[in-house]
Amino acid sequence: MTTPLEVSGSESEAQPEAVLAGVGAKQIQGRSLGQIAWLRLRRDKVALTGGVIVVLLIVVAIVGPFLVQSPLTYHQDLIDPTYNRPNSGIWHTGISGEHWLGVEPGTGRDMLARIVHGARISLLVAFLATLLSVVIGVVLGITAGYFGRWVDTVISRAMDAFLAFPLLLFAIALVGVVSDGAFGLKGNGLRVSVLVFVIGFFNWPYIGRVIRGQTLSLREREFVDAARSLGARNGYILFKELLPNLVAPILVYSTLLIPTNILFEAALSFLGVGVIPPTPSWGGMLTLAVPIYSSDPMYMIVPGLAIFITVLAFNLLGDGLRDALDPRAK
Template identity: 55%
Template sequence: MSLTPGELQVVTEGEAISIDAQDHGEKAIAGRSLWAIAWRRLRKDKVAMTAGIVIVVIVLIAIFADQIGALYGQSYLTQHNTGTTSLLDSLTSMPKGPLGGVSAQHWLGVTPVLGQDILTLLMQGARTSLIIGALATLLSLIFGVTLGLVAGYYRGWADIVISRIMDVLLSFPTLLLSISLITVIALISSSSILRASVIIFVLGFFGWPYIGRIVRGQVLSLREKEFVDAAKSLGATNSWIMFREIAPNLIGPILVYTTLTIPNNMLGEAGLSFLGVGVQPPTPSWGQMLSDAGNYYQIDPMYLFLPGLAIFISVMAFNLFGDGLRDALDPRRTN
C-alpha cells in the first residue's frame, strides 16, 4: 500500500497485518490451540492412529454384537451338540473338522462339549470386557480426580488424610480381595450382574489412588499459577477455582490415564474370570473362554488361541494409543 507525499494514514495492528499479507500475496497466519497442536502430532503418529482405529472397531463390534450376530446367522446361546445338527464328535465331544470345526457357517469354529459358535462368543465377550473395564475406570476417575483436587488445592490436613488413605489402598492385594468378595457374594446370589458389579467396584475403588496421585501433583503446581490468583482476586469460590479453572487443565493427564487403565481393568476382569470367580455363563467373557479352553488346549488349541489373541490385540491397541496420546499432549515437544 502506497501513500502520497504529505499524507499520513493511521492503521490498527490487525489492519497492518492484513495490509502486509495482501502486499506480499500471503494469507495471515492463524494461531493454533493446544488441542489443535496435539491432534496434529497425533495424526503424524501412524502407530497410535492405527491403534485408535482398532479400538474404534472393537467398540463398534461390542456395541452391535447382537446385530452382527444376526447378519452372521449365529447366536452365542445356540448349542450344536445334540441331534442330527451336532457339530461335535459323539465319542470325544470335540468339534468335527479342522481347526476346531471351522466352516462356512462357523468362521472360527465351535467350542468343545457345547458346540457354541466362537465368533459370536468373542463379540459378546468384547462387550463384557469393555463394559467392566470402562465402568471401573470411570469409578476410579470420579474418586481420584475429586479427592486429588481437594488434596492438592487445600493441602494441610486434607492432603495428609487423603494421601494416607491412598497409601493404605495401594497396599491392598486387589486380586485376593476381589476373589474373597466375589466368593462371599456367590454364596448369597448367583447373579452375573451382581458379580460384575463387585468386579467393577473392586477394580475401580482400589485403582483410584493412582490417578489421585497424578491429579494431586498437577494441582499443587497449578494452584500457584497467575490465573488462579486472578480468579481469587475476582472473588471466585474455592469450588469454582477447582472445577472451572484448574480441572480443565487436567484433561490431558486424565485422558492418558483413561486409555492406559481401561486395558488393565480388562485384564483384571479376564484374570478373575480365568480363575473362575468372575463373570459366569451364560454371560460370555474372554477370560472365561480361556479358563474353559485350558481343559482342551492339547486337542483344540484354536479355542485357547482365539480369546487370548482378542485380549492381546485389545490391550496392545489401548496401550499404543495411550502412549501416542501422551506424547502428543507433552508440552515439551517442539514439533
C-alpha cells in the first residue's frame, strides 16, 4: 500500500486552493449577449463612424429646420439676371457666410435650408416605410416558418407575387389617381402617406423571407419543445419564445432596409411623384438640377452627396451590427 506524497511548504503555496484564495476579492463576471455585441461593435470603428453620422442626421432632421432659414425664401438680389445663376461665391454658387452651401439658381433659395428640410422628408418616409415593412414581414414570416404546410405555401407565394410586382409603375399610377385627395388627406400629407404605403407595404417580403428562414431553424430547438410540453399555446410560442430570438436579424435587416427606402423615395421624388414642390426633397432637388447642371453643378452635387453619405452611413452601421450580433463571429 502506497502512502500519499507529502507536500513541502514551498509546494503548498502553489496549490490551486491557495491561488484562488488570493483572488477571491476579484469576482469573475459574466457578460450578456448584448454586452458581447456592444464590445464587438465598439471595436469596429467604421461601423461606429456610420452610427455617429446616422445619429447626427436624425438630430439634423428633427432640430435643423428650426435653426436654418426658410427654404422657401427667395433671394433674387443674389441671382444674375443675365445668366440666371448666383452672381457671387466660388464658381458662381452663392456660397457666403450667410449661405454656407450657396443658393439655388433662378430663385436664390438657400441650399443648406433645403437640404436640412429635405432630410426630414427622406428620413420620415424611410423610417415609417421600414417600420411598416418590418411589422408585416415579421408577423407573416414568423407565422409561415412556424406553422408550415399550407400556411407557409400561401404566404410564400404571396411573397413571390409582391416581389414580382411593378412597384415603380404602381406608385406613379397611384399618385395620379389620388392626386386631388383621398382618405381625408390632401397635399403633402397625402403624398407622404402614399409613399409610406407603397414603399412599406410592397417591400415586406424581403425581411419576411429572412424571418421565415430563421423561424424554420428555431422551431426545432429544445426550448420550443419545452414550451409545448408545458402546454404553451401557439401565440405564446410565437411572440414570447421565437420573437425574442429574432431581434438580432430584425435589427440588422431594418438598418439595411432604411437606405434602400431612402433611395426609393429619392427616385420617386426625382420622377415627380414625391412631395409637392416647393417643399424640398433630395430627389426633387436633383430633378431641378438636371437642366442647369452644366451652368451650376453644385446644385446637383450637394443633394447627391447628401443621399450618398446617408445611404453609406446606414449601410456601414448595418454591416457592423450584423458582425456584432453574429454568434459565429470571432
